[in-house]
Amino acid sequence: MLKFRGRHFVCITEGKDHCPLKDESSVLEQKMHAADGVIFATPVYVMNVSALMKTFIDHFSYIYHRPRFFDKKALLLSTILFTMLSAGSPNR
Structure with a gap:
């Protein structure tokens, strides 16, 4: 399980x-x-994004601008529930 990283900026600056x-x-x-x-x-x-995805993103932020994954393919997928109530329907 990934632990919440908090404000450990040294992971990004130092690796x-x-x-x-x-x-x-x-x-x-x-x-x-x-x-x-x-x-x-x-x-x-x-x-x-969900808290779990945010934790994942924060965990691996130290490698986003380094070339080790530049040759990899990735698919990003997100979903959202959209209803008429959330769209500002006058029937609220």
Whole structure:
């Protein structure tokens, strides 16, 4: 399970070797490297991704601008429930 990273900016500036949190993120990173592609899927809650996806994004933010995944394919998928009530229907 990924732990909430909080404000450990050192993970981004110095890399994961200097990150104070030790969890399963290295296992997930190895699996992403071994895969032909990765699918990221999340529901949308209150106009944002789920807490689990946000934790995942925060965990791997140190590699987003490094070339180690530039050759990988990715699919990003999100879903949202949209009803007439949420669209400002006059029947509220």
